[in-house]
Amino acid sequence: MKTFARWVLAGAMVFAGVSHLFWARKEFQAQVPDLITETLPIDKDGVVVASGAVEIMLGAALVLFPKDRPRVGAILAAFFIAIFPGNIAQYLDKRDGFGLDTDAKRLVRLVFQPVLVAWAWWSTRP
Template sequence: MPRSQRSPLLLAGLLATAGITHFASPRQYDALVPSSLPGSPRTWTYASGVAELALAAGVALPRTRKAAALAAAAFFVGVFPANVKMALDWRDRPAPQKAAAFGRLPLQIPLVLWARGVAKSTEGRA
């Protein structure tokens, strides 16, 4: 399978795995929900898990791939504040945890670019 055909499926797999972990281990995500959001952190954790699963399905299907990939790029931008919160909350933790928390921040950029690339590679095919 050519790389251009694998990339959307890998992105869908990443999104699906992340979505599943929101239900399998919600407590770790609850702590990342900014307190400025209304309602229960658990509600936001489950909602973001559902969103990731829906995005995964959309990216996996050629017919909805472009729109879902663009939505995934927007989603990756939208969850950035949670990653910032994690980095700030973990700034006094041991060095490996602190490095992981701060290391997540720049990783959003390749995720956004990957999703946009999947959308762009879909143009003209649907």
């Protein structure tokens, strides 16, 4: 069961990462908090591209490096925690993206983030 869950997560990460780079770049920009671009010398598109590349690498690492699986899982869980403020900003600022066009839908997205953290952690533990 863990192997299946890990492969599904890996596929989802690679798919999400590729979508960051191509067809969903604008949509993902809705999740980048203004504080990031006000503080760092990077624009929202740069954040989206960088996070997409990280997602592709983490997804691939889940299946390509079995000896490092617990470490990759911990990094992926930390990544999900690190991007959570973007989801909160999307909710608080009422930014539409990915069909999240109501407060209720954006709130459900917030609830789902801890599930991703748990999934990454559980599926990579020995």
